[in-house]
Amino acid sequence: MQIKPIKTNDDYLQALKIVEPYFDKAEELTEQEADFLDVMISLIENYENKHYHITPPDPIEAIKFRMEQEGLAVKDLEGIIGKPNRVYEIFNKTRPLTLTMIRRIHEKMNISADVLIQAI
Numbered sequence: 001m002q003i004k005p006i007k008t009n010d011d012y013l014q015a016l017k018i019v020e021p022y023f024d025k026a027e028e029l030t031e032q033e034a035d036f037l038d039v040m041i042s043l044i045e046n047y048e049n050k051h052y053h054i055t056p057p058d059p060i061e062a063i064k065f066r067m068e069q070e071g072l073a074v075k076d077l078e079g080i081i082g083k084p085n086r087v088y089e090i091f092n093k094t095r096p097l098t099l100t101m102i103r104r105i106h107e108k109m110n111i112s113a114d115v116l117i118q119a120i
Contacts, residue, residue, distance in 0.1 A: 003039055006047040015044050059116045060091055066109045080104045 022037045074087045081087050089095035102116040
């Protein structure tokens with residue numbers, strides 16, 4: 001098991017092929033195999049972060065998406081954001097999310113605070 005830096009897309013694709021079999025037997029890995037997998041995953045993640053940067057979603061779109069997932073309506077957000085007119089102001093971006101709202105949305109709707117903080 002040789003470990004080398006991932007410098008090119010070919011190196012990246014090869015690294016993905018190398019680690020794939022380890023996922024199939026994740027529960028049965030020896031300590032040495034688990035350590036190897038950890039190092040390879042770190043290298044792969046590092047390459048992906050440099051070359052495949054994903055911008056976080058818009059905070060309002062993230063809230064709407066979670067509402068759709070959970071089958072929530074605007075009235076369901078009253079305890080989190082405020083009265084329906086306040087929710088619509090937030091959704092129309094005429095009023096910004098406050099830190100208190102962000103905390104509540106994060107806690108109640110399980111949306112990453114990093115995504116929500118972009119709105120400030």
